[in-house]
Amino acid sequence: MSTAISFENVSKVFEVGGRRFEALTDVNLTVDRGDIFGIVGYSGAGKSTLLRTVNALERPTSGRVVVDGREISSLSGKPLWEARQRTGMIFQQFNLLSSRTVYKNIAYPLALAGVGKGEILDRVEELLEFVGLTDKALSYPSQLSGGQKQRVGIARALATRPEILISDESTSALDPQTTGEVLELLQRVNAEYGVTILLVTHEIDVIRTIANKVAVMDSGRVVEHGSVYDIFSNPQNPTSRRFVSSVLHHIPSEEALASIREVHRGRLVQIHVENRESNDPFLSRVARTRGIDFNVVYGGVSELESRLFGNLTVELLGEDRAVDAAIGDLREVTAVHELSAPAREVIHA
Numbered sequence: 001m002s003t004a005i006s007f008e009n010v011s012k013v014f015e016v017g018g019r020r021f022e023a024l025t026d027v028n029l030t031v032d033r034g035d036i037f038g039i040v041g042y043s044g045a046g047k048s049t050l051l052r053t054v055n056a057l058e059r060p061t062s063g064r065v066v067v068d069g070r071e072i073s074s075l076s077g078k079p080l081w082e083a084r085q086r087t088g089m090i091f092q093q094f095n096l097l098s099s100r101t102v103y104k105n106i107a108y109p110l111a112l113a114g115v116g117k118g119e120i121l122d123r124v125e126e127l128l129e130f131v132g133l134t135d136k137a138l139s140y141p142s143q144l145s146g147g148q149k150q151r152v153g154i155a156r157a158l159a160t161r162p163e164i165l166i167s168d169e170s171t172s173a174l175d176p177q178t179t180g181e182v183l184e185l186l187q188r189v190n191a192e193y194g195v196t197i198l199l200v201t202h203e204i205d206v207i208r209t210i211a212n213k214v215a216v217m218d219s220g221r222v223v224e225h226g227s228v229y230d231i232f233s234n235p236q237n238p239t240s241r242r243f244v245s246s247v248l249h250h251i252p253s254e255e256a257l258a259s260i261r262e263v264h265r266g267r268l269v270q271i272h273v274e275n276r277e278s279n280d281p282f283l284s285r286v287a288r289t290r291g292i293d294f295n296v297v298y299g300g301v302s303e304l305e306s307r308l309f310g311n312l313t314v315e316l317l318g319e320d321r322a323v324d325a326a327i328g329d330l331r332e333v334t335a336v337h338e339l340s341a342p343a344r345e346v347i348h349a
């Protein structure tokens with residue numbers, strides 16, 4: 001798989017009124033061609049700054065950003081303009097030209113590139129059809145819904161046939177249903193036009209819905225990255241865990257755990273569950289073999305990329321030694337974390 005974008009030791013310092021602020025610290029990431037790569041983080045994490053280095057709207061203070069094999073951060077003039085043609089961008093607030101029709105908005109980058117009228121007509125018609133807005137060609141942005149405006153934004157970003165599309169919170173101003181429709185469209189952009197997509201969002205659900213890879217940012221650093229399945233099924237960093245548990249309710253919050261403990265006084269364990277080929281009923285098998293009882297007190301299982309994963313919080317009831325042996329047996333099958341003392345941190349399997 002070839003590389004579309006690589007961030008190499010990228011740092012960015014802003015100086016405002018004589019004060020330095022480090023918005024990015026030593027970011028290293030590789031986006032492969034064909035990826036839908038999501039960057040998630042809370043407000044101020046540095047997501048937009050990182051994204052904007054891809055088309056040199058921001059330049060790193062140190063490090064390199066290589067796009068399509070060229071170090072974009074060092075280009076200027078015509079080479080930079082040409083490189084920008086190969087990267088489309090969409091925005092949270094759509095950034096359409098309000099005095100121009102939908103048709104003219106989409107045609108705009110082509111006109112700037114000096115493309116002939118006939119070719120512009122063909123391309124805009126194709127894009128209008130692709131985004132489902134053929135009947136809105138002569139409407140103005142103010143006559144469109146938010147979802148329709150973003151469709152125009154996507155069509156405009158694709159006009160010059162870019163290989164990369166970067167998206168800055170492109171669904172954050174939209175309601176959930178419209179968000180779903182725009183995300184479906186982005187999936188088609190990736191699948192049908194083969195465009196690599198790098199998107200930043202503070203909504204982890206956006207990433208769960210369309211991305212195959214994810215990086216989690218916190219205070220200007222990438223704190224965790226990997227496949228969406230791996231990060232969702234087994235997040236390691238506290239920020240990643242917070243994001244994941246906001247949409248997947250597999251693991252009890254501290255408050256939920258406290259109320260569970262009021263009722264369930266036995267030993268509590270968290271058991272990681274995953275797609276497995278065998279249909280071994282391991283929980284009841286182990287309980288039977290070791291002569292203990294169990295209660296499932298919390299948990300959930302989700303599906304991602306056609307694979308199942310989840311976590312069960314289980315109370316084990318029996319003699320201490322038998323429970324120890326049962327935990328040992330369970331660990332032969334899957335990851336198990338015992339929640340011993342009430343104040344102990346919840347460990348995500």
Ligand SMILES: Nc1ncnc2c1ncn2[C@@H]1O[C@H](COP(=O)(O)OP(=O)(O)OP(=O)(O)O)[C@@H](O)[C@H]1O
Nearest residue numbers: 014016021023041042043044045046047048049050
């Ligand atoms: N041009 C600038 N001058 C000074 N500071 C800036 C500039 N651009 C961004 N910053 C600061 O850098 C930090 C990261 O900002 P950035 O917009 O990249 O974060 P973000 O994760 O995209 O957050 P949000 O989702 O709120 O936009 C913030 O503290 C921001 O105030």
